[in-house]
Amino acid sequence: MSEDYRSMWQNLGLDLVAHDALLGVLGKFYQDIYLAQKNRPAGMQYFDFVMSEVHGLRIRELLDEKKTGRKVIGTYCVFVPEEIALAGNATMVGLCAGADFAMEEVEKILPRNTCALIKSTFGFKLGKVCPYLEASDMIVGENTCDGKKKAYESLGSLVSNLYVMDIPQMKSAQGRALLKSEYRRFKEAIEKLTGVTIDGARLKQAIEIVNNKRKAIHRLSKLRQADPAPISGLDALLANQVFFYDNPQRFTDSVNKICDELEKRVEQKQGVFPAGTPRILMSGCPMAVPNWKLPWIVETSGAVIVGEESCVGERGTRNLVNASGNTLDELMEAIIDRYFQVDCAIFTPNPDRLKHVEEMVKAYKADGVIHYGLQFCQPYLMEAIPVAKALEDRNIPTLRIETDYGMEDVGQLKTRVEAFIEMLK
């Protein structure tokens, strides 16, 4: 990468040596996992480019935006409404946390038995390797699981711009009221940060932008219902991951372009794997860049992933915001309605998630479900047991995997995944 990125990174306060190491690992990983795939759609070149410039060009764009007065909001959860940020002249980015980094430093601050996602969040901060984090004007933490909730208390001492959003735990009238007041408070915080007053017109426009982004992903998902699958699960996951930090309009256009190509593939019955390849639905914890371990194992073991019931996937992107209203109040209500449907395992009870998994199995014609839980993630690991049992009762084969970001268990995971796939044949 060019010299002037280096000065950009330096100005952001990154540790250049550590950062080089991270980019080295990321590049190698991408090469081995992504570029090694066969029959990829030509449109994926866009994502190859995005990934190769993930800490370069995109950061430059954000910094250029900042020069014009725009603000950057970093987030860790799909409960933070992008529409409100956009309407307030701010760009939202998801701060990925998909790799172990600076673990010794992290374990001075967090207990060892904290999930890898949370540890990674801290590792990227302590290791000074995430330009998105450093470029953010506001970092939004949200009270979802206990791990995150408490970890934000510690993160607050490492960054100066942490904003904590409270999130309900029950889908009750009181829960909705809490979300409503928290979204209003968030709107005010954004307005204060950017100096822009969010009105109905601005919000409506922002809603449209984000809805279009979701629609493009919905279109992509629908094409994955075909057998043979026109795109690998790994590539579709990448699109879902890039959803969180690319320029929204450009992302929408690029995904739609891939969909045009995939439509032709489906017509011609062309796929990434032969027709009849066992089809897997992934369900569980979110997979942030570059956490590609399990999908890679699955797709090199003779199966194809046809959907993700995950926040980096359909749990995060399904349901549009109803954009028919015009006043600020109507549109805010529509936003709350949409987000309140997110069926994260931090809610109790959470029957909608199981229902959604079953719907997805049917829609994507999955032969089996792999439930992915990060080690030490109480909400999803706990939910995994009744979910797997319910699915098995309905004769949907299910494999529960509990893992982390380390590579030591790849051999063992491969055996379990392969045996599961053998079972589906």
Add this chain to the structure above:
Amino acid sequence: MRCAGIDIGSRAIKLVVVENGTIGEHRQVDTGYNPMAAARKLLQGLAYDRILATGYGRGQFEVDFDAPTVTEIKAHAAGARFFFPEVATVMDIGGQDSKAIAMNAAGKVVKFEMNDRCAAGTGKFLEIMAKSLGFSLEQFASQALQAEKDIQVNSMCTVFAESEVTSLVARGEDRRNIALGLHKSVVRRAAGMLRRVSIEGPVVFSGGVAKNRCMQRLMEETLQQPILTAEDPQMTGALGAAMLAGCSA
């Protein structure tokens, strides 16, 4: 046609040849530090038409020998079925892992579970415990069978269990009783795994640890049903691979 199955385990590589539905030659060698060299040696001078690999080293074998593979799960299921056509459930305890497998009447795997990453509850655990008691593997089982009572060893972690054993011996406890306690802890773990998967009989016990008579007896007591074991239970995976290699139509 002669079909070979090779099971590349962490401790040993096993090889079985099947011809016209009967077991022909079988061989075994220590895996050592270079599994592929060991496999090559094992195959020396062996005539076969097809070969199928299983075990943790199957991926490397696939690359080096251009041979297809199956998982240990499927291989053990097929191997157990060869010995005992009625089998419904398999408990396999090998050198570094253990697995419980449930099959339907057609022999298809319907559910399975494997131990997690550590050596707890595997052959390796028993081996290290035998050593720390100063027994050979054979003595370990036979002495445990002579115990008057069992002394419970609480830790399943190999490292902690070892120090527990050392202090029990230092306290003057009868080594036979400790040996029985150790066997029981492995059986408890295996039975727990089986109960989560299935304990529908007939249950077949396979893998190297199935040769341990104390384990065999304790399994029967714990599950309250007869447990079937083949003569060479450590060959089950290789045999299953040979059966699946595609010779028997």
